[in-house]
Amino acid sequence: MPNIFDLELVFTLIPKLLKYLPVTLELTVIAMLAGLLLGLLLAIIKMKRIPVLYQISAVFISFVRGTPILVQLYLSYAGIPLILKYYNYYHETSYNVNSIPSIFYVLLALSLNEAAYNSEVIRAALQSVDKGQIEAAHSLGMTYGQVLRRIILPEAFIVALPTLGNALIGLMKGTSLAFVCSVVEITAQSRILAGNNLRFFESYCSLALIYWAMTILIEQAIALLEKRLDIDFKSLRKRKGDVILD
Amino acid sequence: MIEIRGLTKSFHKHKVLDQIDLTIRKGDIVAVIGSSGAGKSTLLRSINLLEVPDAGTIRLDQLQVDFARKTKADVLELRKSTAMVFQQFNLFRQKTALENVMEGLIVVRKVPKEEARKIAARHLAGVGLSDRMHHYPKQLSGGQQQRVGIARALAMQPKILLFDEPTSALDPELVGEVLDTIRKAAEAGNTMLLVSHEMSFVRKVATRVLFLDQGVIVEDGTPEEVFSRPKSERTKQFLANYYRDQEPEFTI
Numbered sequence: 496m497p498n499i500f501d502l503e504l505v506f507t508l509i510p511k512l513l514k515y516l517p518v519t520l521e522l523t524v525i526a527m528l529a530g531l532l533l534g535l536l537l538a539i540i541k542m543k544r545i546p547v548l549y550q551i552s553a554v555f556i557s558f559v560r561g562t563p564i565l566v567q568l569y570l571s572y573a574g575i576p577l578i579l580k581y582y583n584y585y586h587e588t589s590y591n592v593n594s595i596p597s598i599f600y601v602l603l604a605l606s607l608n609e610a611a612y613n614s615e616v617i618r619a620a621l622q623s624v625d626k627g628q629i630e631a632a633h634s635l636g637m638t639y640g641q642v643l644r645r646i647i648l649p650e651a652f653i654v655a656l657p658t659l660g661n662a663l664i665g666l667m668k669g670t671s672l673a674f675v676c677s678v679v680e681i682t683a684q685s686r687i688l689a690g691n692n693l694r695f696f697e698s699y700c701s702l703a704l705i706y707w708a709m710t711i712l713i714e715q716a717i718a719l720l721e722k723r724l725d726i727d728f729k730s731l732r733k734r735k736g737d738v739i740l741d
Numbered sequence: 742m743i744e745i746r747g748l749t750k751s752f753h754k755h756k757v758l759d760q761i762d763l764t765i766r767k768g769d770i771v772a773v774i775g776s777s778g779a780g781k782s783t784l785l786r787s788i789n790l791l792e793v794p795d796a797g798t799i800r801l802d803q804l805q806v807d808f809a810r811k812t813k814a815d816v817l818e819l820r821k822s823t824a825m826v827f828q829q830f831n832l833f834r835q836k837t838a839l840e841n842v843m844e845g846l847i848v849v850r851k852v853p854k855e856e857a858r859k860i861a862a863r864h865l866a867g868v869g870l871s872d873r874m875h876h877y878p879k880q881l882s883g884g885q886q887q888r889v890g891i892a893r894a895l896a897m898q899p900k901i902l903l904f905d906e907p908t909s910a911l912d913p914e915l916v917g918e919v920l921d922t923i924r925k926a927a928e929a930g931n932t933m934l935l936v937s938h939e940m941s942f943v944r945k946v947a948t949r950v951l952f953l954d955q956g957v958i959v960e961d962g963t964p965e966e967v968f969s970r971p972k973s974e975r976t977k978q979f980l981a982n983y984y985r986d987q988e989p990e991f992t993i
């Protein structure tokens with residue numbers, strides 16, 4: 496029988512792809528963290544209806560939602576060098592476009608995209624925190640920042656966790672588009688390997704298995720985190736901890 | 742000593758508090774009674790600026806605040822010197838009873854964590870909850886939650902404690918334990934402003950009773966004076982209605 500599909504190759508290719516997994520993870524983790532922080536900022540701007548910033552953020556969010564992520568990556572990759580050229584021109588500096596690592600363009604586009612989508616989730620979660628707790632915190636003499644950090648965010652986080660977990664999975668898969676900015680992560684590497692041995696299907700199978708495994712891992716991690724944040728579970732641990740301390 | 746002058750507050754066009762003057766001496770247990778919508782909650786909430794009055798001043802020992810010209814620092818300072826116990830308890834849901842009481846100590850009063858833990862444990866013991874320190878609010882009964890609320894307020898060592906109907910959200914069989922806790926706090930010498938519909942409790946514990954009607958204090962005296970010899974027609978009517986509603990049906 497001719498070797499039409501080489502199953503063994505699928506598994507021998509996996510380690511070769513995994514060498515580039517750190518790039519995928521780096522993109523995912525950094526874009527998620529930046530997306531959460533910026534998303535929180537956008538959510539607060541929207542909730543407090545801060546003039547000017549509110550309008551700007553509304554347009555920004557509408558734009559991000561209204562354009563494909565692939566196009567946003569193109570814009571970042573082609574647009575940032577232009578901005579740098581203008582900057583050099585007006586400030587008589589000579590920053591080199593080539594000194595910007597290509598991963599930067601990807602991180603920028605993914606972070607902004609993630610921020611726009613997360614901001615709505617975060618806003619809904621922040622507003623779900625009941626007013627009574629917030630009033631109680633204020634009545635103790637806490638500042639808005641303290642109330643946000645110590646009371647609102649911990650509770651909102653639990654509400655938003657399942658949705659943010661899905662966003663993280665979406666983002667992880669979305670990093671597969673990084674090749675358009677010539678960043679080599681696992682997808683780009685699978686294409687390179689396929690180009691070398693012309694075993695496209697085997698290469699893509701390995702790739703798919705890695706994404707699938709990663710997704711299951713993230714799902715499990717989120718489920719574990721949800722369990723650890725569960726009040727009955729936390730209470731049990733604290734009571735046990737107390738016994739040990741005594 | 743607390744001195745409120747000309748406290749006025751409107752919601753839209755509706756005047757809820759009208760030129761309230763009120764002086765509360767240290768150690769006073771002042772009860773506020775009045776019908777629904779009289780402005781009792783608004784009065785309490787104005788004192789710690791959860792509600793911002795339109796006009797008036799408040800002096801709390803050295804701190805003098807003009808409501809119309811308050812600064813952010815004024816707001817924080819006023820809130821640090823007062824503590825509120827809410828009708829709906831308003832405990833921090835993601836924190837244990839102990840952490841609820843520690844929160845203000847650590848974040849606002851900057852007490853070191855270990856010391857805050859000791860202070861909080863002492864106050865929880867004071868409200869009879871030593872065995873519930875590591876429970877979360879949803880694992881506690883309403884009465885226990887409210888006692889945590891009281892411990893949280895007491896731990897801040899406020900110059901005045903504000904209670905807004907602290908037992909109204911409780912099942913009848915849980916009211917007693919909370920009232921006992923409040924009475925203990927009163928006997929310990931705390932200054933209190935208490936809105937309550939528990940007339941017999943007010944009568945026993947308060948040193949002074951105010952009857953608030955349509956944003957005006959129409960009666961101000963000892964419990965004996967207000968309950969037995971009310972001066973205004975409105976107070977008489979309110980008390981008559983109250984006692985009629987309280988009468989058990991089988992006496993008819």
Ligand SMILES: Nc1ncnc2c1ncn2[C@@H]1O[C@H](COP(=O)(O)OP(=O)(O)OP(=O)(O)O)[C@@H](O)[C@H]1O
Nearest residue numbers: 752753757775776777778779780781782783784906
């Ligand atoms: N945030 C608000 N917006 C508009 N009107 C309000 C607001 N808060 C209170 N009011 C109105 O102000 C009046 C006084 O309300 P307040 O809550 O102080 O009454 P209360 O004496 O505490 O009554 P209750 O015994 O029902 O708690 C009411 O007519 C109420 O409808």
Ligand SMILES: [Mg+2]
Nearest residue numbers: 781782783906
């Ligand atoms: Mg009220």
